[in-house]
Amino acid sequence: MRVMLADDAVLFREGMARILADVGFTVTGQAGDGTTLRRLVAADPPDVVVLDLRMPPGFSSEGIDTAAAIRATVPGVGLMVLSQYVEAHHALRLMTEFDGGVGYLLKDRVSDLAAFGADVRKVARGETVLDPELVARLVARRRERDPLDALTERERAVLALMAQGLSNAAVATDLHLAVKTVEAHVTSIFTKLGLAQHEREHRRVLAVLTFLRA
Known part of the structure; x- marks a missing residue:
């Protein structure tokens, strides 16, 4: 399964690439911003894109904005958005604006290799994945x-x-x-x-x- 990555933190991105390779994925491209990622995906669409929620230049919602642009041009690509913190409004946007094949996970989940790999595969199959901590907070609210x-x-x-x-x-x-x-x-x-x-x-x-x- 072919994956592309986008995160402005080079060390985290390289570590994620190593993790994905260890659990059987082929990383075909890396980017530090949404514009570069969109260009890479357009040239050689992967099965899944794993991207940070907050990226240059504004460090706000660039990840989801980029995901929306990718879905509009290459509908079959799975989209896994990673975030440092639980932000329910962004997760809700993923659920309402995207027709499956999306995920929202905290970056801490990447350290669990088996679980992270399984979640990326779910997104590639068109399923929806939400971080358990996000779900727990929503239940409590x-x-x-x-x-x-x-x-x-x-x-x-x-x-x-x-x-x-x-x-x-x-x-x-x-x-x-x-x-x-x-x-x-x-x-x-x-x-x-x-x-x-x-x-x-x-x-x-x-x-x-x-x-x-x-």
């Missing part, structure tokens, strides 16, 4: 009108894992439940959130979006 109030504690746990990009089978493994039990919880979540079946909408994504906004 409560508002007066929480649309998730109707969910049971178990349904919240299932939805939190769905937000991390886990399949029903993976959720079942994490929660030590039968797959059919998880499927029943997912159906109940859809019902309680008012997500009716619709051929033009993906209820699983809509449920996760409700979770993030809450």
